[in-house]
Amino acid sequence: MRREEVEVFSDESKAVVIRHLSRHFPGCLIQGDSLSIMLQSLLVVQSEADVLSEEAAGELRDVVESLSELMSNYRAVLLSHGIPSPF
Known part of the structure; x- marks a missing residue:
């Protein structure tokens, strides 16, 4: 740090x-807890979104992937500094 x-x-x-x-x-x-909440909300939408167009489904996948990468990085940084997760 x-x-x-x-x-x-x-x-x-x-x-x-x-x-x-x-x-x-x-x-x-x-904030990490807000990031976690946004990602979880989008994962719920993604799991229920079987009526989306191919384009919309692709956009949703991209957003979920981007937020997942941010979340993975966030968790790794906290772990490397001995900081407990806020969620």
């Missing part, structure tokens, strides 16, 4: 917008 400066554009709860000084555009900070 290291500490670095970031620019904070908004620190409203569930709407944190920051920019790492090495990045051109700001990003949104998603």
Whole structure:
């Protein structure tokens, strides 16, 4: 772990917008528990979405895959720093 400066554009709860000084555009900070909830909700939708068009199903798969990768990375980082999961 290291500490670095970031620019904070908004620190409203569930709407944190920051920019790492090495990045051109700001990003949104998603708390781990919120990320987990979003992923679980999409997994439920995906399991029940047998009437979606092929295009819509593909888009849903892409979003689920992206969030799953973020969740895997989040869990790995917490584990590597000895931080318990918030969910």
